[in-house]
Amino acid sequence: MKIALGQLNVQSGNIVANIESMKAMIQEAKAKNADIIVFPEMAISGYFLQDKWTDSEFVAFCQSQNETIKGLSDGIGIIWGNVSPMYGGQRFVGHDGRPARFNSAFFAFNQQWVPRPNAAWGQYVKHLLPDYRVFDDTRFFIDGITLSAWTNEDICEPFEFEKDGQTTKISLQVCEDLWDHDYSFSPTQKAIEYQSDLIINISSSPWTRNKEFSRIKQLVKHHEKFAGKMPPFVYVNAVGMQNNGKTVVVFDGNSTLYDRKGVRVDGCNDRFESECKIVDTQDEIKDESVTKNKLLLALLCGIKEFDRQVFPFKPNWLIGVSGGMDSSISAALLSMALGSERIIGINMSTKYNAEITKNNAQILCQRLKIRYLASDIEAMVDSTLLTMKKFGYPEPYASLTVENIQARLRGHCLSTISSIEKAIIINNANKVETALGYCTLYGDTIGALAPLGDCTKMQLAQLGREINEYFEKEIIPENLLPIVGDGEISWQFAPSAELKDAQIDPMKWGYHDWLIQKLTEYPGFQVEKLMEDYLSGNIFETEAGRFMKFYGLDDPQKFIDDLLWVLNSIQNSVYKRIQMPPIIMVSRGSFGQDYRESQVRFQYSDKFNDLKSQIINKTGEKHAL
């Protein structure tokens, strides 16, 4: 059977564009004599739409497009994802009385819904609804398990696709249905029980670091569990960008046909790019090359699609280039994603900025061929001091006040240029600064998008090297990148906000990066575990532990002081994150709608306080640890 993998760039809310893209791919698949074409989950509507799902007219509008797609199914089976307020033509109300909506896979052939003996024709409903991290499926949709109970049908029943005198039993799945190993219900097991000839999973599965490996693991587990019984498996994922307000989500595609052994036969690119690829269940295994630089590609996709979908008028983008590592990486990403001619680098200096970083900034813009504007902003600093005096606040001020004035005036400056140029501002914050609140609200926190906000400093250093490899020359100045040795980090120019003399960022790079990842990306990790590992000495056997020694944290009191500083900083800076721009999610715990925070001063647990005492009591026993 020839299957077209319709790896669509789904634009949420843009029904017309999605239908047009689907039409073009259907045309292509027909021309290449595909038997079936498969599109991703929610291909028509988009997947991350927040409370727009409660707009019944919008849902009806999406649903009405099914007829258009069905109408194109002459000679080719078409499978696609869409929202529906109905199942089998019938409306339902949820457990709580609200109108039911279904995250559905539709299946049409020759302008007819594809039949099943004992369940609705042409419509499958997602069974496993994720309700964690960035996902809110249960808020908006009713699952297929519940619906099966209501209708007394088994909605997992396979479809009977009859073409050229042959009937193929095809089980459909939607996204999470594949990830069933922790669930009490297994759609894949159902497919095995029905002896389906083929399983087709349509997904809108966001990419995060190493997600591609987790996906393969799911399939491997199925093969272990159902040894020899797994039919060929088709996985079709979206590409592109969607967002739910605070969190910008990217999709890598990686649509694949797996054979009966669970081995990849062939598939689309996993480079976040739209593609319609014909695969054949009779095919031999094709060569497979694993894409490198996925983080780089993810960020480029996020920027490119955010720009195209949210600001379709091709605006210029502004970036404050300080000459430091993060803004250099941001500038490189912007020019790679959108082209140099739309990017303007702006250096806004005060007396605290070193010549070396200013030069770095200018050279960077030359290398990237982007416009470069520079001026000091001292006049604005002076007028602020003057105005403060008129309000009754003469100098001197605390150092932090002066630092904040500079950072905020840079924000003001960028915003003013943005207004003059009708341009969009990019935010350069990384995840460690964001977590600790090491930033000035309305200063360096501004912008429409924070592409680096889910990457730690260490991950960005790695990304900087990849960018230089990609360009095959030094774009990100090597003198900004850390030299990481065996449990040691050194910098030619240590990261600095340059807001006062001889200022160096207070972060313990390597260790704080690791700790913040642990705290946000691993719901199973609690800080009490870290403290236990510290007490037992196990922590020093890990990569992070070696950095801890480097920073002198094998001193118990120092360790506790630092830990409290980190935890309190995270807690006290929620108010800043609430007002920060959307972040491109590339981890399993991105601040925003992925890792969700209350603005609450949580107390430490009794266990925490007990462990703290135990650790402090070890002071002086540094070598014993």
Added chain:
Amino acid sequence: MKIALGQLNVQSGNIVANIESMKAMIQEAKAKNADIIVFPEMAISGYFLQDKWTDSEFVAFCQSQNETIKGLSDGIGIIWGNVSPMYGGQRFVGHDGRPARFNSAFFAFNQQWVPRPNAAWGQYVKHLLPDYRVFDDTRFFIDGITLSAWTNEDICEPFEFEKDGQTTKISLQVCEDLWDHDYSFSPTQKAIEYQSDLIINISSSPWTRNKEFSRIKQLVKHHEKFAGKMPPFVYVNAVGMQNNGKTVVVFDGNSTLYDRKGVRVDGCNDRFESECKIVDTQDEIKDESVTKNKLLLALLCGIKEFDRQVFPFKPNWLIGVSGGMDSSISAALLSMALGSERIIGINMSTKYNAEITKNNAQILCQRLKIRYLASDIEAMVDSTLLTMKKFGYPEPYASLTVENIQARLRGHCLSTISSIEKAIIINNANKVETALGYCTLYGDTIGALAPLGDCTKMQLAQLGREINEYFEKEIIPENLLPIVGDGEISWQFAPSAELKDAQIDPMKWGYHDWLIQKLTEYPGFQVEKLMEDYLSGNIFETEAGRFMKFYGLDDPQKFIDDLLWVLNSIQNSVYKRIQMPPIIMVSRGSFGQDYRESQVRFQYSDKFNDLKSQIINKTGEKHAL
């Protein structure tokens, strides 16, 4: 039976404070010989904690406090809400394999868990989990219906409370369990079937406009349904403030004992204030006075508790007082909630500010006895223009650019004073401006809290009048309040941002207020309905319709132009709302975590476009409508 209604001010995350408050109330209830004391839902942990629920050590810490409370139950039954990772001492995993947590009511007496014949002693689990608006119960908790199936128990079984030789069958409920009329399961019906002597509902039920009436309606419906069979009903609600990041939620209390007829016998205040009140099921009906000015009290509670819980160091608060209505109301609320001595009013003028508004601002601060600082900010405007020239952007600029510069410099000015004073900034935005994005990002959008962000302009005008009544003098200048006639609105000084000459806000007050409420607070309302009502002429029979005529919107083309302006403005300003401060929720659709938005350009439905054409085709038929 004497029941103490423990109307607790629950501070989320502040376990120690909550336990202390509970202890004091238990003491008081014992002294007054109460048989039972009842505390709200999640009294120990707080209810709105976002992903903090996934911190297993935090949950264990909350759970461990149960022993403390149980230990105090000598001679008195204690009922309280808390999270638990267990039911009946046993752990479970959810449908998706994650560790189960239960939103529970606990019941102890004489240091023992209160028994039930066929279900776990001393622990009830919430059955109906809200998963809409600001609520995310299903994200974090397993419901009692599911748990009953797992344990083969009926977790709705009443508790057998034996005291002084008498056994009372008590059914427990948690919050939404009362609101069961749209659900397919009714905990109240279960209580009737078990012939319980008493139903006790513990709640953390946020107050929103008219919520108190909806609550009573729930009970009335139960009495209609179970005519004559309803036992006395005890409702205990929290007071205070909690938040889930973007949305600040307030609780009004209103804990009540209802008799067998559903009539209120007695209860605590509904003024958002902590109280321990002893009621007796034998009591005659007490006099009842309905609290007025609930919106005013809600906002005061929100400000007061936000200040106390989030900024426990008693900082000063800064408010930009323009002399307009909204900032005047904000200033009055701040000084009412926190005392005049902690508030600083700041007037930052440019050449566009009228003398009358500057005077208004100064007089307001005098009346409120708050510090008043004033200066022009022209030097900062000038230095911005100078700096722009140095960046290569000489004047002239578009009017909007100049307006934005002024607004943002006010933000910068407030932020700088905030840094010097270590003070907190209040945001003055109303819901209509917020919806339409009629504000300057990093300018008038700044601040730590937006108390008015869920109130329309018309609601604020009403609130202004209430504040004057409350003070029994003119605090909010009467010349700022609109005069609302029969479908007409006039202003002595029309609302203006005063950022350019003769500037008047473009909002159609009265009509836009109504439309924005409809679009955000009524999930059942779609804009297509409005268009149908316009076509039929029905819209002109409504209050809003009369305002529409006043604004000339009986002209079909004008109506459509205005509607598109409103809808596009809402859609295009999501990026501003993403970066705005938390809003105190007082409606059923507050921007933030209540009414959740994607940053997406949604297309209009075919039906919308069809109705639009029909309406435009009526142009010239104005009188026929």
